[in-house]
Amino acid sequence: MKWVTIAQFLYPYEAYIARARLEEAGIPTFLADEHTISTHWIYSQAMGGIRLQVSPEHENSARQLLEDAAPVTALDNVFSQHACPHCGSGECHPAFRLSVLAEMSYLLISWPQPSPISGLECGDCGFFWEESEAAENS
Ligand SMILES: [Zn+2]
16 A cells, blocks of 8 residues: 655654554555654654655645644744744744763664753754743743
8 A cells, every 4th residue: 555644743642642643534645764763762753754755645635634733842933923933933843952961872772861951953954952942931
């Protein structure tokens, strides 16, 4: 069967919620890279996230269902309220960054130390800022 990607998710739980919405409506789905990203979540951004896929004949109805549904995460509302401090764009999404030390520890022991820095990334210019800075600006 041929599959078409209709949405991508950084975190597995977001993909599971969207998938449940489609399957509840009788649309068969496939989550590409689900297991790789669930096991090695740090690769999520590099791999383009978990890809929610449907068959071509269900593509339009599936896209419409996801568009009409409430945001998959409560955080979607928070992030969509932020404008990029660099270029002013409203196209911001959750992201994380690793320090050099964390990247090295991940390569050596498969666990990033110190923890990744979570924040927001601008979809237009790529500017990244930390969540705490985002909360202060809201
Ligand atoms: Zn920007």
